[in-house]
Each structure stands twice: as structure tokens, then as C-alpha cells.
Amino acid sequence: MSDCSDCGNIVDVASMQASQRRTLKIVLAINLATFVMMMGAAWFSRSSSVLSGGLDNLGDALTYAVSLAVVGSSLQTKAKVAFLKGLLILGAAVAVAAQIAWRLKNPGVPVFEAMGLAGMLNLSANAFCLWLLTPHRNGDINLSSAWECSRNDIYEGCAVLLAALAVWVFGAGWPDLVIASALLLLFLRSAVRVMRGARQELRGTRCVS
Numbered sequence: 001m002s003d004c005s006d007c008g009n010i011v012d013v014a015s016m017q018a019s020q021r022r023t024l025k026i027v028l029a030i031n032l033a034t035f036v037m038m039m040g041a042a043w044f045s046r047s048s049s050v051l052s053g054g055l056d057n058l059g060d061a062l063t064y065a066v067s068l069a070v071v072g073s074s075l076q077t078k079a080k081v082a083f084l085k086g087l088l089i090l091g092a093a094v095a096v097a098a099q100i101a102w103r104l105k106n107p108g109v110p111v112f113e114a115m116g117l118a119g120m121l122n123l124s125a126n127a128f129c130l131w132l133l134t135p136h137r138n139g140d141i142n143l144s145s146a147w148e149c150s151r152n153d154i155y156e157g158c159a160v161l162l163a164a165l166a167v168w169v170f171g172a173g174w175p176d177l178v179i180a181s182a183l184l185l186l187f188l189r190s191a192v193r194v195m196r197g198a199r200q201e202l203r204g205t206r207c208v209s
Helices: 002-045 048-069 075-105 112-136 141-170 174-208
Strands: none
Touching: 002 048, 002 112, 002 141, 048 075, 048 112, 048 141, 048 174, 075 141, 075 174, 112 141, 141 174
8 A cells, every 4th residue: 555655656756847847948948039039139229128138038048957957856956056046147147237337338228119029028928937937936946946037037027118118208228227227136136045045955955964
């Protein structure tokens, strides 16, 4: 009887891991596609907020790739990878800060039409990714950190649309820089949260072992 129970548990875990892998593959493909689209839009529109969104999509794609690689691994391995994800988010923040600094030295008015179109496409794609990841958000540290990245994408998508609207209303480039700076703070906050959670998980697994 106990053997049958154990077999059921094994099947449940295998099914859960298969579902996690399938979800991560889909969101990885979506983020790679949106990264290419956002970088093209950033080049055309000369927008720092769109560029930050594109870099965020690249960071998310890398995050989902490493998340996919460690599905089924030990809690300690997942915690280490989660810490790496925090570093990737931090790297995106540094890149956005560099772009903001460059734009302050080279001011201009972005093309708000391109910003708005890219923002709407990106927000739609990110909302779909968040919907896919939400059932897995409380599974473990691996999927929890992936969900955190996806949730940030919703904020980022809304922020880009707000930046496009403000650039159109004011006919100036400063709203784009303000929104990009807000996204920079969001990335920094998220990086700290993910890395803090990973460190707590690592301490917990060490205590258990």
C-alpha cells in the first residue's frame, strides 16, 4: 500500500515539473521575441524607457532559461540560481542607469508613436506570461523568482505607455527619462528582494543539512 502511495507522489512531482518546464519554455520564447521587438523600437524611437523594457525582457529570458535548467534540482541549487537572477536584474538596472546618463548628455524628444505601439505589444505579451506563471508562483524559489520578474514586466509595460503619453502631451523628452528612472528603482528593489529571498533559502537549506 505504501509503495502505491509513493508511486502516486512520484507521478505528481513529475507532472508538476513537466508543467513548469512547459511554462518556462513558452515564456522564454515570448521574452526573446519581445526583446528583439523592444530593442528595434528603442533604436527607432530613441526612448530610454523602451530600452529599459527591452533590457528587462533580455534579463527575463536569461532568467527563464536558467530556471528551466534547474527544474527538479535541489532547493540549494535553485536558491543559488535565484541569487543569479537577482544579479541579472541588477545588471539590467546598471544598463538603464548608463542609458539615462547618456540621454542627459544628449537630450532629445523620443518618437511617442513608436513608444506607444511597442509598449502595448510588450504589455500584452507580458500579461500573458504572468498569467502562465501565476499558478506556479508558490511552488518553490525557482518559479517564485521567475514570477517576480514577470510581475515587474507588467509595471514596466504600463510605465512605457505612460511615458509615451507624457511625451506626446508635453512634447518633450524629460517624461521618458523620469519613467526610465522609476523603472531603474523598480529593478533595484526587485533585485534586492530576489537576492534576499535566495539568501534566506540558502541559510535554510544549510540548517536542514
